[in-house]
Amino acid sequence: MASALMPTYRPSGPAFVSGKGASLFDTEGREWVDLLSGLGVTVLGHSHPRWVAAVQTQAAHLVHTSNLYPQAPAEGVAEQLCRLTGMGSVFFSNSGTEAVECALKLARKAANQRSQTAPTHFLAIEGSFHGRSLGSLSVTSNSDYRSPFAPNLEAHFVERNSLKGLEQAFAQGPPAALIIEPVQGEGGLHALDDAFLRHARELCDQTGTVLISDEVQCGLGRSGPFVAYAKSGVLPDVVTLAKPLAGGLSVGATLACADLSKTLQPGDHGSTFGGGPLVMAAASVVLDELTEGGLLEELNPKAEHLTAGLDDMVRRHDAATERRGRHWMQGLVLPGQAVAAQQALAARGFLAGTAAGDVLRFLPPYVLSHAQLDRALTALDETLSDLLQPQALPSIP
Ligand SMILES: Cc1ncc(COP(=O)(O)O)c(C=O)c1O
Numbered sequence: 534m535a536s537a538l539m540p541t542y543r544p545s546g547p548a549f550v551s552g553k554g555a556s557l558f559d560t561e562g563r564e565w566v567d568l569l570s571g572l573g574v575t576v577l578g579h580s581h582p583r584w585v586a587a588v589q590t591q592a593a594h595l596v597h598t599s600n601l602y603p604q605a606p607a608e609g610v611a612e613q614l615c616r617l618t619g620m621g622s623v624f625f626s627n628s629g630t631e632a633v634e635c636a637l638k639l640a641r642k643a644a645n646q647r648s649q650t651a652p653t654h655f656l657a658i659e660g661s662f663h664g665r666s667l668g669s670l671s672v673t674s675n676s677d678y679r680s681p682f683a684p685n686l687e688a689h690f691v692e693r694n695s696l697k698g699l700e701q702a703f704a705q706g707p708p709a710a711l712i713i714e715p716v717q718g719e720g721g722l723h724a725l726d727d728a729f730l731r732h733a734r735e736l737c738d739q740t741g742t743v744l745i746s747d748e749v750q751c752g753l754g755r756s757g758p759f760v761a762y763a764k765s766g767v768l769p770d771v772v773t774l775a776k777p778l779a780g781g782l783s784v785g786a787t788l789a790c791a792d793l794s795k796t797l798q799p800g801d802h803g804s805t806f807g808g809g810p811l812v813m814a815a816a817s818v819v820l821d822e823l824t825e826g827g828l829l830e831e832l833n834p835k836a837e838h839l840t841a842g843l844d845d846m847v848r849r850h851d852a853a854t855e856r857r858g859r860h861w862m863q864g865l866v867l868p869g870q871a872v873a874a875q876q877a878l879a880a881r882g883f884l885a886g887t888a889a890g891d892v893l894r895f896l897p898p899y900v901l902s903h904a905q906l907d908r909a910l911t912a913l914d915e916t917l918s919d920l921l922q923p924q925a926l927p928s929i930p
Contacts, residue, residue, distance in 0.1 A: 546879060552579025555901040557884070558681040565903050568897045569886045573718065573862075576777040577822055584680040584780050584818045591814035597607045599805060605881050606813035613820050614788060620772060621794030624787045625808030629749030629775035630664030632785030633712070635802055636771045637686075639789060640710030640743035643796050647741055654687035656708040656742075660720030660889070661690070663712060663747055664905050672712050680876040681766070693717075694729045699736060707740035710771075715761035718750035718896075721866075721889030722858035734767045743793070749775040749785075750862070753819075754829040755896065757836075757860040779815040828899050835906055837862040839895070842910040849862075857892060861899065864892040865913075869919050877919060880927035881912040 547559035557565045569579050570576060577584050591606075598604075611623035619641035624635050637655065644651035657663070657672040664670065670679055679685050689708070692698040702708075704721075711733055717723045737744040746752075746769035751761040753774060762769055772788040785807070789796065806812075822828050843856040843865055855866040867874050871887045878885050878893075886894040897906075919927075 542659045542858045543848050554578040554580075555842075555898045555905055564882065566883045566901075566909060567691050568878075568895050568901070568909055569884050570898045571781070572775070572886070573776045573896040574753065575781050575827075576753070576755075576899040577780045577819060578898040579781075581780065581818075581822075581900070582681045583822065584815060585763060587814045588782075588811065589820045591811050593690070594595055594810075596811045597806070597809050600803070600808060604808055604810065604813070606810045606817065607808035608798040608801045610813050610816045610820065613817070614774070614786060617824065618788055619768060619790075620788035621791035622789050623788075624802060624804075626785035626787070626804045627771065627783045627806050628664075628765045628785045629747075630669045630785070631804065631807075632749060632773035632775050632787045633663045633672075633747055634666050635785075635787040635797075636712070636745045636747075636773050637672070637710065639771060639787065639793060639796050640745065642801065643743055643793055644709040644741075646796070647686075651742075652707055652709050652742075654689065654706075654708050655797075656686055656702055656711040657690050658713055658717070658725070659690045659693050660717050660723055661712070661714060661747075662717070662719035663749075696729060696732050697731070699732055703736045703740060703742075707736075707742045708743070710743040712745040712746050712747055714749075715750060715764065716751040716756040716859055716862060718862070718894075719888055721892045722860055722864040722894060724756070724857075725765075727767075729900060730762070730765040733835055734769075743771060744769045745771045745773065747773045749773055750896075751859075753777050754823055754832060754899070755860065756858070758822070759829065765896065776839065778819060781810045782812045782815045784812050784816060818875055823899075832861055832899050835901065835903060838903070838906060839863060839910075841899075841911075842906075846913060846917055849914075850920075852917050852920045858894075862896055864888060864894040867893055867917075867920070874913075874916050874920060877916040877927060878912055881916065883909050883912050 549557045551558045555567050575873040656673050659674050661674045663672045670686045674690045680731050690701050692923050746762045770790045775785040778784045847853045854863045857864045868891050871891050871893045
């Protein structure tokens with residue numbers, strides 16, 4: 534039967550009906566190891582007992598009242614996020630795209646408040662991905678995504694890690710905001726250099742430009758520290774978080790530094806569902822598990838093992854030309870073969886992703902066990918050996 538869904542995705546492979554930890558189970562009861570967390574979302578894995586209990590309890594009490602009434606769970610999570618990030622206030626929405634959209638609006642308003650002739654354009658980085666709404670799409674560098682929806686907001690794109698490119702872009706007129714991903718996800722797992730981020734901070738300080746760190750994919754410990762910008766020592770003005778924040782429920786968060794914490798006033802922005810009690814109950818468990826629960830600490834040795842394993846693949850397999858990314862957000866560059874490798878890994882029961890065409894991408898749940906990681910590395914090793922002789926690649930059962 535023809536699907537009634539708009540054909541924006543091409544779903545294929547197994548249909549999953551349940552999950553436990555880093556494992557998924559399909560309609561036939563077959564087990565698959567999740568190395569992608571949906572799309573960087575399910576950091577606590579599937580059916581995490583504390584998460585399930587919190588969501589069930591909250592659902593039995595209260596799910597929605599709107600932001601017209603005080604929202605104690607949202608207050609708690611916002612306070613927790615500000616404490617963990619050094620930011621001053623939070624706006625909750627329902628996705629990464631919405632978190633970015635709010636950040637762009639906030640930056641525009643801040644610029645307009647400073648000057649009647651404030652800049653209106655944005656600066657972003659080549660390879661960026663910030664979402665699919667008209668604003669977030671405008672600062673997404675892939676023109677295939679943008680051009681069908683032209684005209685976009687005015688945005689310019691600076692070469693990744695080019696200090697000179699950054700200086701030239703600011704010299705042509707500072708933007709309303711510079712938006713960066715400390716580690717690009719969709720763009721191919723490229724990390725921005727600390728020196729580039731520091732220079733970006735200096736130029737933003739000199740010109741009064743808002744610096745936005747989009748950590749929808751690389752934040753919340755995925756690329757190392759709780760917030761990815763901490764690695765460079767650079768404090769942005771605005772931070773966006775989403776994917777893993779509520780462990781699988783829809784959420785977005787836009788965090789503003791103390792100076793910008795009251796820029797958005799009543800009537801400036803809103804969301805019917807954002808910050809609702811159910812999703813906040815889930816987010817509270819995720820934040821507790823990552824921090825006091827020790828999950829981020831436990832990730833360190835596993836991330837080192839993954840790094841060493843992928844470096845080893847690059848040394849031993851001609852198909853793999855480079856390891857990219859950081860910590861628990863990594864990929865292997867397999868020119869022309871990333872999709873074949875993804876499918877061959879799936880045929881062995883391991884679900885990875887791709888990025889930017891040539892990168893085999895791994896964003897595993899943080900609860901992936903050492904044993905599962907070892908099995909995944911063995912499967913990857915076999916897959917890369919088979920890539921040399923395509924007839925040996927197994928097909929998905
Ligand atoms: C860095 C970044 N920003 C924004 C988004 C958009 O998030 P969402 O798909 O939740 O709207 C994504 C999604 O992949 C992302 O990786």
